[in-house]
Amino acid sequence: MASVGIVGAGIAGLVAAYYLKRRGLEVTIFEATDRVGGFMQSEQAEGFLVEYGPQTLQRTSTEFEHLLRALDLEEACIPASPLAAHRFIVRRGQPVPLPRTPLELLRTPLLSPRARLRLLAEPFIAPADRFTEETVAAFAQRRLGAEALDYLVEPFVAGIFAGDPKHLSVRHAFPQLHRLEQRFGSLTWGAIRSLPERRYHPAPRRSMFSLVGGLGQLPQALAQKLQGNIVYNATVVAVRWGDKTPWTLTYRQGAHVANQLFDVIICAAPLHQLAQLEILPSIERHPLPKVIHPPLALVALGFRKEQVAHPLNGFGLLVPAVERSFQILGTLFSSSIFPNRAPEGHVLLTTFVGGQRHPELALLSEEKLETLVRRDLERLLGISGPPVFRRVWRWERSIPQYHVGYDAVLVCLREIEVRRPGLFLAGNYRNGISVVDAAKSGLQAAQQVIFYLRQEAAGGAAKILLGE
Numbered sequence: 001m002a003s004v005g006i007v008g009a010g011i012a013g014l015v016a017a018y019y020l021k022r023r024g025l026e027v028t029i030f031e032a033t034d035r036v037g038g039f040m041q042s043e044q045a046e047g048f049l050v051e052y053g054p055q056t057l058q059r060t061s062t063e064f065e066h067l068l069r070a071l072d073l074e075e076a077c078i079p080a081s082p083l084a085a086h087r088f089i090v091r092r093g094q095p096v097p098l099p100r101t102p103l104e105l106l107r108t109p110l111l112s113p114r115a116r117l118r119l120l121a122e123p124f125i126a127p128a129d130r131f132t133e134e135t136v137a138a139f140a141q142r143r144l145g146a147e148a149l150d151y152l153v154e155p156f157v158a159g160i161f162a163g164d165p166k167h168l169s170v171r172h173a174f175p176q177l178h179r180l181e182q183r184f185g186s187l188t189w190g191a192i193r194s195l196p197e198r199r200y201h202p203a204p205r206r207s208m209f210s211l212v213g214g215l216g217q218l219p220q221a222l223a224q225k226l227q228g229n230i231v232y233n234a235t236v237v238a239v240r241w242g243d244k245t246p247w248t249l250t251y252r253q254g255a256h257v258a259n260q261l262f263d264v265i266i267c268a269a270p271l272h273q274l275a276q277l278e279i280l281p282s283i284e285r286h287p288l289p290k291v292i293h294p295p296l297a298l299v300a301l302g303f304r305k306e307q308v309a310h311p312l313n314g315f316g317l318l319v320p321a322v323e324r325s326f327q328i329l330g331t332l333f334s335s336s337i338f339p340n341r342a343p344e345g346h347v348l349l350t351t352f353v354g355g356q357r358h359p360e361l362a363l364l365s366e367e368k369l370e371t372l373v374r375r376d377l378e379r380l381l382g383i384s385g386p387p388v389f390r391r392v393w394r395w396e397r398s399i400p401q402y403h404v405g406y407d408a409v410l411v412c413l414r415e416i417e418v419r420r421p422g423l424f425l426a427g428n429y430r431n432g433i434s435v436v437d438a439a440k441s442g443l444q445a446a447q448q449v450i451f452y453l454r455q456e457a458a459g460g461a462a463k464i465l466l467g468e
């Protein structure tokens, strides 16, 4: 039976291991920490349910639906409340509802009359040259105007990537928008003309959901199926390839360093860790470009309902960078989105601080972070008095930023795989940053492993027949 060593028990590594184990392969996952899930961490305490990483999932992939079914998690899925369709963006210090229809967009107080008029020009603006790589900011400013960039696009980019639209590549970070422009000439025509297509080839329902025990329940369910296959507190430091021998994986567990042999390796550690991993013998190749993973802090605060003046009737609010008197990136109204996030009579608010906009703030002490968040929420949501529940969590390196020039990263990753047969790479740095994208990349790595082993077996049989 072929053996597979997997580096990292985030969603990508777990999904790869799960599929390969089901195909009868011998899998071992090495996880640097004492828990599975990577960013997917949830905690239930004092009647509150806090997410420290991803907050919601989108039903966008059939494979992911199959995974939930195979893990018996369908019953545990909880849809987001219809309220979650409403969002707020801060303008002149006040949360303003985000327009949801073209008519609302043309009337919204979120944009000046001039900026709304500018939106009407969008269908008539020529698409960019296919080969020019544009930043999200340049794309949005060209198509929608400067004010729409500031109040509609920038806050979402900060909310999704914790990133800066002035550096993110539109083609890599938001490929759907890039494709829409290239294919239909404009976003407006693209949205209109792809409607019949979507009707005839419906994608899985694009609805938002979570799990009753929090999203951490998904990696836990995978770990259950992989009992005995995970080595905890084991940091992989090197993988060595031998022409005629299998791969040697070297890991550190406390003061102890050990080697283990595998036919195939999947590296599902974050990109910044892959850059540190020794792949031996080293090969002449393009150096892996540096990719920024900005620090991000989450501050979850629980209040009694009467402490909050705002009705919290939505998904949450986003603060544009141009609203300079605030320091937070945005706040999710967690207990308005899902039913079981706060005890009766209470609310839970999850606020994000830092990212590329203010990386230094994410590194403040827990007390300073709480003070900063409460100061902003007092003004934005009319919060009064101290919270009854508090949790602060920090990711020193969060989401990989797909900046302009990201092609060079992808080329380098491909080069590693091509020149080191039997080594495969998976994670949120390949095809998208969402949990579903990372899971898909784990599944793809598993499929490549099966294909590779079949080819090896066929090659081996051919060699025997040829007497080599």
Ligand SMILES: Cc1cc2nc3c(=O)[nH]c(=O)nc-3n(C[C@H](O)[C@H](O)[C@H](O)COP(=O)(O)OP(=O)(O)OC[C@H]3O[C@@H](n4cnc5c(N)ncnc54)[C@H](O)[C@@H]3O)c2cc1C
Residues within 6 Å of the ligand: 007, 008, 009, 010, 011, 012, 013, 030, 031, 032, 033, 035, 036, 037, 038, 039, 040, 052, 053, 054, 055, 056, 057, 058, 234, 235, 236, 237, 268, 269, 270, 273, 296, 298, 395, 398, 399, 426, 427, 428, 429, 433, 434, 435, 436, 438
């Ligand atoms: C705050 C935040 C909010 C987010 N919100 C959402 C959201 O709402 N919806 C959504 O879809 N996505 C969201 N994301 C993105 C999504 O959570 C991640 O992109 C995805 O979970 C990444 O999965 P992964 O398996 O690629 O990597 P990771 O989750 O980073 O897992 C990698 C694993 O590898 C381990 N590891 C690292 N180095 C080594 C080593 N040398 N040896 C052994 N093990 C190692 C790590 O400990 C970790 O367990 C969010 C991310 C963050 C940070």
